[in-house]
Amino acid sequence: MAECHPVGFQWVMEAKRRGATIIHVDPRFTRTSAVADIHVPIRAGSDIVFLGAIIRYIIEERRWFHDYVVHYTNAATIVTEEFQDTEDLDGLFSGWNPEKHKYAAEFWQYQDAHVTPAAGHREQESAETRAAHVTRIGAIQTDPTLEHPRCVFQILKRHFARYTPEMVEETCGIPRELFLKVAQTLCDNSGRERTSAFCYSVGWTQHSVGVQYIRTAAIIQQLLGNMGRPGGGIMALRGHASIQGSTDIPTLYDLLPGYLPMPRAAGSGTFQKYVEQNRSASAWWSEFPKYIVSLLKAYFGDHATRENDWCYDDLPRLTGDHSHMTTYAAMADGSVKGYFVMGENPVVGSVNGGFQRAAMRKLDWLVVRDFQMTETAEFWKTARNDASNWAITEKIGSEQINTEVFFFPAAAHTEKDGSFTNTQRLLQWHHKAIEPLGDCRSELHFIYHLGRRLKELYGSSEDPKDRPVRQLTWDYPVRGAIQEPEAEAVLREINGFSVADGKPVEDYTKLRDDGSTACGCWIYAGCYRNGVNQTARRKPAPEQNWVAPEWGWAWPQNRRLLYNRASADPEGRPWSERKRYVWWDEEKRSWTGYDQPDFIKDRPPSYRPPEDAQGIETISGIDPFLMNADGKSWIFVPTGLRDGPLPTHYEPIESLVKNPFYGQQSNPARMEWHRRENPYHRPWNDPAFPYLLTTYRLTEHHTAGGMSRWLSWLAELQPEMFCEVSPELAAEKGLTHGGWATITTARATIETRVLITARIKPLRIRGRLIHQIGLPYHWGSLGLVRGDSTNELIAFSGDPNVSIQETKALTGNIEPGRRIVRAGERPYA
Amino acid sequence: MPKGFFTDTTVCIGCKACEVACKQWNQLPEDGLHFSGMSYDNSIELGASTWRHVAFIERPVALSGQNAGDLSWLMLSDVCKHCRRAGCLEACPTGAIIRTEFDTVYVQPDICNGCGYCVVGCPFGVIDRLQSDGRAWKCTMCYDRQKDGMEPACAKACPTDSILFGEVSDLREKAAGRLAQLHERGVKEAYLYGADKHSQPGTEGLNAFFLLVDKPEIYNLPREPEAPSIRAKQSWLSLAVASAGMLAAAIGAVMSSRGRGAR
Amino acid sequence: MNDGRSIDLTVATLEGEAAQQIAPSREEIEPPPVSVAGGYYGRPYLKPPVWIWSIPTYFFVGGIAGSAMTMGWAAQMFGGREFRRFEQHCRWVGALGGCVGTALLIHDLGRKERFLFMLRVFRPTSAMSVGSWVLATATPLSAGSALLARADRPLRQLGDTAGAAAGLLGMPLAAYTAVLLANTAVPLWRESRRSLPLLFAASSMASMASLFELMSLSNREQAVVRRFGTIGRAGELAASLQLEREAGPAVKPLRQGAPGTLWNAASVLTASSLVVSLLPGKGRKKRILSGVLGLLGSACVRFAVFHAGKASARAASPEPELPRFPE
Numbered sequence A: 001m002a003e004c005h006p007v008g009f010q011w012v013m014e015a016k017r018r019g020a021t022i023i024h025v026d027p028r029f030t031r032t033s034a035v036a037d038i039h040v041p042i043r044a045g046s047d048i049v050f051l052g053a054i055i056r057y058i059i060e061e062r063r064w065f066h067d068y069v070v071h072y073t074n075a076a077t078i079v080t081e082e083f084q085d086t087e088d089l090d091g092l093f094s095g096w097n098p099e100k101h102k103y104a105a106e107f108w109q110y111q112d113a114h115v116t117p118a119a120g121h122r123e124q125e126s127a128e129t130r131a132a133h134v135t136r137i138g139a140i141q142t143d144p145t146l147e148h149p150r151c152v153f154q155i156l157k158r159h160f161a162r163y164t165p166e167m168v169e170e171t172c173g174i175p176r177e178l179f180l181k182v183a184q185t186l187c188d189n190s191g192r193e194r195t196s197a198f199c200y201s202v203g204w205t206q207h208s209v210g211v212q213y214i215r216t217a218a219i220i221q222q223l224l225g226n227m228g229r230p231g232g233g234i235m236a237l238r239g240h241a242s243i244q245g246s247t248d249i250p251t252l253y254d255l256l257p258g259y260l261p262m263p264r265a266a267g268s269g270t271f272q273k274y275v276e277q278n279r280s281a282s283a284w285w286s287e288f289p290k291y292i293v294s295l296l297k298a299y300f301g302d303h304a305t306r307e308n309d310w311c312y313d314d315l316p317r318l319t320g321d322h323s324h325m326t327t328y329a330a331m332a333d334g335s336v337k338g339y340f341v342m343g344e345n346p347v348v349g350s351v352n353g354g355f356q357r358a359a360m361r362k363l364d365w366l367v368v369r370d371f372q373m374t375e376t377a378e379f380w381k382t383a384r385n386d387a388s389n390w391a392i393t394e395k396i397g398s399e400q401i402n403t404e405v406f407f408f409p410a411a412a413h414t415e416k417d418g419s420f421t422n423t424q425r426l427l428q429w430h431h432k433a434i435e436p437l438g439d440c441r442s443e444l445h446f447i448y449h450l451g452r453r454l455k456e457l458y459g460s461s462e463d464p465k466d467r468p469v470r471q472l473t474w475d476y477p478v479r480g481a482i483q484e485p486e487a488e489a490v491l492r493e494i495n496g497f498s499v500a501d502g503k504p505v506e507d508y509t510k511l512r513d514d515g516s517t518a519c520g521c522w523i524y525a526g527c528y529r530n531g532v533n534q535t536a537r538r539k540p541a542p543e544q545n546w547v548a549p550e551w552g553w554a555w556p557q558n559r560r561l562l563y564n565r566a567s568a569d570p571e572g573r574p575w576s577e578r579k580r581y582v583w584w585d586e587e588k589r590s591w592t593g594y595d596q597p598d599f600i601k602d603r604p605p606s607y608r609p610p611e612d613a614q615g616i617e618t619i620s621g622i623d624p625f626l627m628n629a630d631g632k633s634w635i636f637v638p639t640g641l642r643d644g645p646l647p648t649h650y651e652p653i654e655s656l657v658k659n660p661f662y663g664q665q666s667n668p669a670r671m672e673w674h675r676r677e678n679p680y681h682r683p684w685n686d687p688a689f690p691y692l693l694t695t696y697r698l699t700e701h702h703t704a705g706g707m708s709r710w711l712s713w714l715a716e717l718q719p720e721m722f723c724e725v726s727p728e729l730a731a732e733k734g735l736t737h738g739g740w741a742t743i744t745t746a747r748a749t750i751e752t753r754v755l756i757t758a759r760i761k762p763l764r765i766r767g768r769l770i771h772q773i774g775l776p777y778h779w780g781s782l783g784l785v786r787g788d789s790t791n792e793l794i795a796f797s798g799d800p801n802v803s804i805q806e807t808k809a810l811t812g813n814i815e816p817g818r819r820i821v822r823a824g825e826r827p828y829a
Numbered sequence B: 001m002p003k004g005f006f007t008d009t010t011v012c013i014g015c016k017a018c019e020v021a022c023k024q025w026n027q028l029p030e031d032g033l034h035f036s037g038m039s040y041d042n043s044i045e046l047g048a049s050t051w052r053h054v055a056f057i058e059r060p061v062a063l064s065g066q067n068a069g070d071l072s073w074l075m076l077s078d079v080c081k082h083c084r085r086a087g088c089l090e091a092c093p094t095g096a097i098i099r100t101e102f103d104t105v106y107v108q109p110d111i112c113n114g115c116g117y118c119v120v121g122c123p124f125g126v127i128d129r130l131q132s133d134g135r136a137w138k139c140t141m142c143y144d145r146q147k148d149g150m151e152p153a154c155a156k157a158c159p160t161d162s163i164l165f166g167e168v169s170d171l172r173e174k175a176a177g178r179l180a181q182l183h184e185r186g187v188k189e190a191y192l193y194g195a196d197k198h199s200q201p202g203t204e205g206l207n208a209f210f211l212l213v214d215k216p217e218i219y220n221l222p223r224e225p226e227a228p229s230i231r232a233k234q235s236w237l238s239l240a241v242a243s244a245g246m247l248a249a250a251i252g253a254v255m256s257s258r259g260r261g262a263r
Numbered sequence C: 001m002n003d004g005r006s007i008d009l010t011v012a013t014l015e016g017e018a019a020q021q022i023a024p025s026r027e028e029i030e031p032p033p034v035s036v037a038g039g040y041y042g043r044p045y046l047k048p049p050v051w052i053w054s055i056p057t058y059f060f061v062g063g064i065a066g067s068a069m070t071m072g073w074a075a076q077m078f079g080g081r082e083f084r085r086f087e088q089h090c091r092w093v094g095a096l097g098g099c100v101g102t103a104l105l106i107h108d109l110g111r112k113e114r115f116l117f118m119l120r121v122f123r124p125t126s127a128m129s130v131g132s133w134v135l136a137t138a139t140p141l142s143a144g145s146a147l148l149a150r151a152d153r154p155l156r157q158l159g160d161t162a163g164a165a166a167g168l169l170g171m172p173l174a175a176y177t178a179v180l181l182a183n184t185a186v187p188l189w190r191e192s193r194r195s196l197p198l199l200f201a202a203s204s205m206a207s208m209a210s211l212f213e214l215m216s217l218s219n220r221e222q223a224v225v226r227r228f229g230t231i232g233r234a235g236e237l238a239a240s241l242q243l244e245r246e247a248g249p250a251v252k253p254l255r256q257g258a259p260g261t262l263w264n265a266a267s268v269l270t271a272s273s274l275v276v277s278l279l280p281g282k283g284r285k286k287r288i289l290s291g292v293l294g295l296l297g298s299a300c301v302r303f304a305v306f307h308a309g310k311a312s313a314r315a316a317s318p319e320p321e322l323p324r325f326p327e
């Protein structure tokens, strides 16, 4: 975190000054470890074992927060008989379909009650089983004693029974004592009086089981009662500035703003069907129709009427997976003709660079918007690197590439108004400092004027396929010589307004499904409350309470801590004075506290839904997690995930060791691309690729380098691509400090400088010494400082839930000396 | 009132924001794009174009109170110390180096004639002469910013407040408090470097002082820095003696050979 | 255009403190061994002197000038008529040396056009400041005294006063450069701060004498020069022994490499010039020989000390075997 979120890390250091214990789990000893109290060196790709063992420790040592667990999680819920655990099926859960390489989700549902996921893959449930959704929430059966063999708690206990400290030592290379110290420290710092927080980022996510890493941490936090309480939680440290914003108002192919799923060609044909699939019978997602209708009103304005299903049919439909790697594979096969790259440098930043460039050569046209001519904009120049990819043998000179590249210089954040949404869901407005130079333009400008021109183009078209473009509302006021659209006008639309008088809505509870409101993103409703840009507020900390509600604006409803109903006990009293945050005020008959209560304001703790309750009436007074169909937080995920209801240790796709737990080596539902340019390395104990590679960032650079390798003040701080190796490995391979090394995987070969450091330690895994090699991935063939790109080495692969690539653990080899420069390759100049 | 820095190395995360902020504010040029192999330090040392320098020290010993095996990684953001008794200033024959109203040591670029005497006058090897323009350069403690009531760029940028800027007296208090806290938490190695005249007579204390956890040499800081002028007397004295001898010799030589060979 | 700043001048203005700096590129360093015992990757904690050859040359020339002025004054006071010519020689050598010396100093300045700033202030703590003033006053005084020598009475007296002043200043001029070196952080110079002025003073006497030995002199003048030179040369040899003792461990750089060779050469040259000068006989050749040897000797002394100083600054990396701090 110190490496990649130094500014956010100031609060960690502040906490440390005040006596907090900082634990850092990382294969390498990093700048974070340097200031942590405890550093836990772990084998890359084995965290679920480590975290699972903590779960087992909590259960075995009876350290869980009982009242919290029983009332606020689904620990007591009874699961269907159809469920079978990985313990029973040697690494598979029930419902596995070996032909389709998929799970059928019904096998993990609750007993007698099918619930809809709050997030994730709702379409998993076939429309048929959906019919059953109307089942009353009351049908859910629980056993508060947590004794029932099929209650979540007992299932959890059995599932992690073999995740022992011994296995941690064997599998992760973490000494038993160290593990116990961590588990104990964590438990001692949780409960009524104290809370602990987890911070993670891509060291956890970029694995073929990425999502399940986070799930494991979530289970720990639920057992310890660390969710929805001050000082607790799981902090996803995000990536680019406002990357959070770009999932809320998504650049993701399968989402509409506010985590409303994108309609699918198959299944969600009509509006009714779409709504039925995505609305929950109970809890908050029962409000789904209000949000989608308001969104459609924002998109299509007066064109959207009840009669035409609010122009639902104007929305495009998903025909399948259109994630980054899938799209590039299709590109390589020639079925993608044109491509927009805005604020991305995939040739360096995305895996298997050689393959990516090969794919781009098949494009007719490519649009790149960036600050400078990145390796992607000039991919045709960097053909030299392609020689590093074994499979891509063709020698390509630029004259053989027919792709037409359009480069648009981008305006930086200093040159445009807009908002950043950070890790904490906090929107902060930034004002333009100067006019963009020359032809530089903001994304807003580019997209708006592109849309405007398209509308002009199709304005008079009768063709029904052009209807969406014609009906789209596209009326943002523009300002100044360059006709820059007003960013605040967009924010106003995102906030939502009543169609009748255009007044901004106060928050999402004011949205309607009758077309009387329009809203660009329901969770953002309120960011422009009372016609004031709430995100631009900058009231100093001393002038407000410690939650600082008047700095910027946080979604939803300016709430700084989600699920904060859980900071009070079932009766609505704070768990402890020390951890007082949100509570029930009996006189006022309302929830109150330092923050916006995350609950229905006037719903008393004593409220229990009647038998026939519908929609949000089903949320009882002790249901803090009201986005979930049963109002509880999910230790066991009955639906929504593609690789199982509980986290399970699977080895990385490329691993040096056999899965010590199950016959199933890797995540069965993982995504792979089997093609010539993308070979995988399977067998463990293979002398060809005997080392474990892991990749990461350096504070001094930013991702693919577009913002750092071209800047002298940053470039000089880490001027050359290097690898980090242990003195032991260096001795074994005869690597010299400051010299060169060649690194090879099943895909490619790159060369790097060598940094020998004791910060990288070989780990003893089941008697065998495992060497890890650290590789930053910031370098490319252009810019002030140049070097081979780590991503040449890495394969296309994906986690089944979010199709994120596995960059954190793979196998390779290292040899002293420089890469042989093959004929036709340009050396860096 | 004297202004200065208290740099607490125990909270430094080596992010180099201070280095970059300094270069950006002062518009200093990049000065080398080479891989040094010195841990994560590619700036190597303070110089004419590098006024902040973050040192990275990988030690085969754990910091007490830290559970990280037999390893620790120390980071220190080094800078001109703005010595109370500044060797560079005392050496400067042109008066280019002055003590500002903030009690900081500032080189006036329009006066410096590049005689280079300050370079050898600094016991910390901070100030250096730039080949290209022949002048001596070093940290100004953001004299320009301070005149506008702003804190120095490096301190401003430091996310963890490893660099604290303020009145030296306050800083000393803060430092003492922090030191006590660390000791009580078992970080017994911690100590202050150059905090005052008593602990560092040679410089009469540094306006930019540090909290360290290992011997100064580890951070490339001299153990007992001394403004050269402190021992100046001895050399002037022997110059006097020498002069006397010289005069005597001259007179003697003349006298003894007078009137000889007159015949 | 990359000037090492990546600043777009169409929007930014170069107004920063160092905006005018021109990017120098640090040379690539040999990556240090993975773990360096003590110290910081064996890097020096000092900056080596930036001075070039003209500085030690100035030490040498300035030395000659200083001694000459003093000798001139001695002759003026006690020499009487017969030493008038000699006295004038001294004054001229002093004046000339002062001028050459000044030129040499200016040559080393980073900003030559600003050489006058040397007299912008007087700073007692700075040997260089003091020295600049000495040089700047002694030189014209010496020249003045020489010029006025042929004038008639009142003016000549003025000249003599000037000569006396120059003579007085000649002594510090001859050896203040040693103090200048001693008052730095450079270990060798610093540690030899007592003997260094003695060495430079003696050496300047020796060199002055040596120079005069090359001129055609009357017997008496020869005698003066020989005696003066003998004391100088003997003193120089004694002082260098004393310096080696005083410097302690810091003497290392003076014992090895080029500086070491220069240092040893200096002793040999000076010693032999001393011997030659003391050999019986009045032959011109003999005087020239000892003169040349002497000049070379004291030049070597200055260059040896100068370069050894640079080396000692570069080697100023803390000793590994220091106890853990604080004890």
Ligand SMILES: Nc1nc2c(c(=O)[nH]1)N[C@H]1C(S)=C(S)[C@@H](COP(=O)(O)OP(=O)(O)OC[C@H]3O[C@@H](n4cnc5c(=O)[nH]c(N)nc54)[C@H](O)[C@@H]3O)O[C@H]1N2
Binding pocket: A001, A003, A004, A005, A025, A026, A027, A028, A030, A042, A043, A044, A045, A046, A047, A200, A201, A202, A203, A204, A237, A238, A239, A240, A694, A695, A696, A697, A698, A699, A700, A701, A702, A703, A704, A808, A809
């Ligand atoms: N300075 C800087 N800051 C950045 C960025 C940057 O490029 N530079 N990028 C931004 C972006 S886009 C993102 S996504 C974030 C990413 O922020 P981080 O996730 O912190 O970045 P990484 O360095 O990729 O990975 C973090 C650590 O994960 C460790 N790691 C690798 N494999 C494993 C594993 O299996 N288990 C565990 N426990 N750790 C493992 C690596 O050693 C590394 O130290 O940073 C953001 N901030």
Ligand SMILES: Nc1nc2c(c(=O)[nH]1)N[C@H]1C(S)=C(S)[C@@H](COP(=O)(O)OP(=O)(O)OC[C@H]3O[C@@H](n4cnc5c(=O)[nH]c(N)nc54)[C@H](O)[C@@H]3O)O[C@H]1N2
Binding pocket: A202, A206, A239, A240, A342, A343, A344, A345, A346, A348, A349, A350, A351, A369, A370, A371, A372, A374, A410, A411, A412, A413, A443, A695, A696, A697, A702, A703, A704, A705, A706, A707, A777, A790, A791, A794, A807
């Ligand atoms: N091996 C390995 N690979 C990884 C990772 C890893 O940990 N290991 N991390 C992955 C992660 S988390 C990420 S996020 C990716 C990042 O990979 P990329 O996103 O491809 O790389 P960036 O350099 O962040 O690309 C951002 C580009 O946007 C430009 N830019 C900045 N601001 C603007 C703007 O306002 N408008 C426009 N149009 N352009 C702008 C920048 O100049 C830069 O070139 O890398 C991924 N790849």
Ligand code: SF4
Binding pocket: A004, A005, A006, A007, A008, A241
């Ligand atoms: S780069 Fe920006 S986002 Fe990243 S830590 Fe610094 S300030 Fe925060």
Ligand code: SF4
Binding pocket: B080, B081, B082, B083, B086, B087, B088, B089, B105, B121, B122, B123, B124, B125, B126, B127, B138
């Ligand atoms: S550290 Fe050196 S440069 Fe800075 S004030 Fe002290 S003597 Fe001068």
Ligand code: SF4
Binding pocket: B091, B092, B093, B094, B095, B096, B097, B107, B111, B112, B113, B114, B115, B116, B117, B118, B119, B129, B135, B136
């Ligand atoms: S170089 Fe400049 S600053 Fe340094 S002493 Fe000489 S004149 Fe003063």
Ligand code: SF4
Binding pocket: B021, B022, B023, B025, B026, B051, B052, B079, B138, B139, B140, B141, B142, B143, B152, B153, B154, B155
């Ligand atoms: S005070 Fe100013 S000049 Fe000195 S290091 Fe900090 S930023 Fe640079």
Ligand code: SF4
Binding pocket: B011, B012, B013, B014, B015, B016, B017, B018, B019, B054, B075, B077, B157, B158, B159, B160, B161, B162, B163
């Ligand atoms: S900015 Fe602060 S934390 Fe970062 S390197 Fe400099 S001193 Fe250390």
Ligand SMILES: [Mo]
Binding pocket: A202, A238, A239, A240
């Ligand atoms: Mo990211």
